Amino acid sequence: MNQLDVNLMHPVEQINVIIGRIYRSGMTTTSGGNISIRDDNGDIWITPSGVDKGSLTTKDIMCVKKDGTIVGPHKPSSEYPFHKAIFEARPELRAIIHAHPPGLVAFSIARKVPNTNIIPQARFICGEIGYAPYGCPGSEDLGKKIAKEFENPKYRAVIMENHGVVLGGTDMMDAYQRFETLEFCCRTIVAAGKLGNVNTLTDDQISQYIDMFPKNVTPFMDVEYPSDERAIRTDMVKMIRRACDQGLMISTYGTVSVRWRDDDFLITPRDVARWDITPSDLVQIKNGMSEAGKTPSRSVALHQRIYQMNPHINSIISTQPVNLMAHAVSGQKFDVRTIPESWIFLQDVPTIPFGSLYSDVEGMAEMFNHNRVVLVANDCVVVTGDKLLNTFDYLEVAEFSANSLVMAASVGELQPMGDKEIDELRIAFNVK
Known part of the structure; x- marks a missing residue:
């Protein structure tokens, strides 16, 4: 539906x-x-x-x-x-x-x-x-x-x-x-x-952000739906609904994409409630063009560039879970060095300025050569992985960790691990 x-x-x-x-x-x-x-x-x-x-x-x-x-x-x-x-x-x-x-x-x-x-x-x-x-x-x-x-x-x-x-x-x-x-x-x-503080956007910032939205993506006709492509659609819908069920995504925001062949991929559409997305709603992107009759997510250019620049990435999720967004809105560092498992899965997570999602597509795509997760201030979190299930797992780990950090802020001062402990994790778990 x-x-x-x-x-x-x-x-x-x-x-x-x-x-x-x-x-x-x-x-x-x-x-x-x-x-x-x-x-x-x-x-x-x-x-x-x-x-x-x-x-x-x-x-x-x-x-x-x-x-x-x-x-x-x-x-x-x-x-x-x-x-x-x-x-x-x-x-x-x-x-x-x-x-x-x-x-x-x-x-x-x-x-x-x-x-x-x-x-x-x-x-x-x-x-x-x-x-x-x-x-x-x-x-x-x-x-x-x-x-x-x-x-x-x-x-x-x-x-x-x-x-x-x-x-x-x-x-x-x-x-x-x-x-x-x-x-x-x-x-x-x-x-x-x-x-900490709650940083809000001005009306001018929001207007300028909207002005950066891509206006059109060239459509292509004669779309093919082979069995492997349809299987990806089914998997994506299952994961999107799971994200909604678990509070990792709401109906008005959340973009998921999966690489299909070479740099071609499938991505969520614009302005369709995430709770109710069906396989037929998803948009095929081929040679930089969009499946005719559908409108892809506004961040389609970023996803395309990430795939082009990072052959090891096969799935991307950008969304707005509450606790990760609390860090993105407060400006407080999302420090995954507080929990060994979180650092092993996510490594360090940078926060970049508001607007980067559209104003610096090239620079942001390049970040995923060495980052798995990136927070965008007052905007979203972008998570990447070698397959959709892993990407979703990283998102879950990130939000669970962010929730623990929010809770810990009411208990006492955060005590992250030091460089010695991090180096030990690098060696033990072969993290580069």
Whole structure:
């Protein structure tokens, strides 16, 4: 299924898929959170009250008809009043998500609005964020307070004081991607704050970054799909979904590529939700040209140059896991000399300036002659390997290590290994 397919599902199917994804990702609890869709008839489809989010089925989803008639086996969510109030205040919104994910709740408790300018795409996905004063859950008062915030057409996301967040979208995937990206930003800011300062981007920096995006890649026709190429597509999709399941990638960002023949490779497409990528969505790059009818990732030029300059590399992943991004956002060195296994797998990991992904393709590609992993400030981590499984393993090791370093920052001063210990590891494990 791709992004469009989710939105073409019946409302009960859409709600069931998305609430399940939210629950499995640890962004709501068994009893918490609710989502809704308003259809063309003006009927509101909504999650039920008091039903386990971990075992919800399409039969459990409730419908409140335009005339107020309730259809379904349960009571509608107790928060139905504010869903209805938002739909009335903003007719263009067709889907609403309310939940209590830890990062966003942290901001609601602190009564602050997160600055999403920590990475380039977040500002456009999340937009400006409102803040609603406290109201008793399930009350008409809360509905009025939230709806008042949504009366501002700039807001599609509102922090609820001492409660959580509510987000709207033109469709369910629009709302979900906003929700997922905003929670990612909050978790990253919290983790970066443990390490040091949180460095945000200016609007000018983001605009200049976007101006560096490649405008076109020459297409080629007569695409062939031999069995080895199709096998790579299947493996890539499995790994992308695994990355999403494990919180190493979110629907709005993550690029994976695998070398196919010589310097030709397959790469993820642009603007397709990572959760829902299928083998047919992946883009074949041949002789520097792109499979006709598809748009490859914006970082396709970098991936191509890495393959050309580094024959030992056969797979590349660039993504934004929370703890690695905490280092990229804080400017704190990601020091893998703190854990022997991490250094053996990753060696030293440099951090390079924001914008390097597009402004210095040649220099960055050359770095992978001697680096396996590179952090780009306020942007992403780029991981390489000789095959896709190894590349994914290095990504996992890097994020696990980054998580340990974030946790350690709350315990005491980091104590990395010295040169003597590193030299011992070089000899013992034949690391060059």
